[in-house]
Amino acid sequence: MNAASPRYWLMKNEPDDYAIDHALSAPDATIAWDGVRNYQARNFMRDDMQVGDGVLYWHSSCAEPGIYGIARIAGQLRPDTSQFDPQSKYYDPKSKPEAPRWLMLDVQALRKIRPITVAALRQYPELQEMRVLQKGNRLSITPVDEAHWRFIMDLVKAQG
DNA sequence: GCCAACGTTGGC
């Protein structure tokens, strides 16, 4: 991926873990985005994300999956501490502190929006190429085209 | 709770 272009991301979270409200109530509305256990998603964080990138804050595994907030990448790529914590559900016994396998970074929530559900997103032909809407998509982090980002920002504005 | 899709693992 081109490292210079402005970029946008969709990041999935389960509301039980890090709901948008949880993020907004954290200090500086910033949370460490841990628990990524997929190499492709990790590589996006490691290689392509830059501070300031826009984030669509997605809730999955809930009654109405969809976009629940707007956020930004706030930085500080570092080893995901949960991989070394046997108490964590994200514990990875094969990862060693001297060679951490998983990474995390900070995401700052900017605002909560009226949820734009999967069903709502599917109504727009302009968005049908979005990765998150493709059948079988399971990646927790996906790049978002600028055109898609703009379209969604317009939807948010129209919410008033 | 079902199940399609897809990533990971491990025997060979």
Next chain:
DNA sequence: GCCAACGTTGGC
């Protein structure tokens, strides 16, 4: 290094 079996994701 192939590929079948298995595990996980996540919308429905």
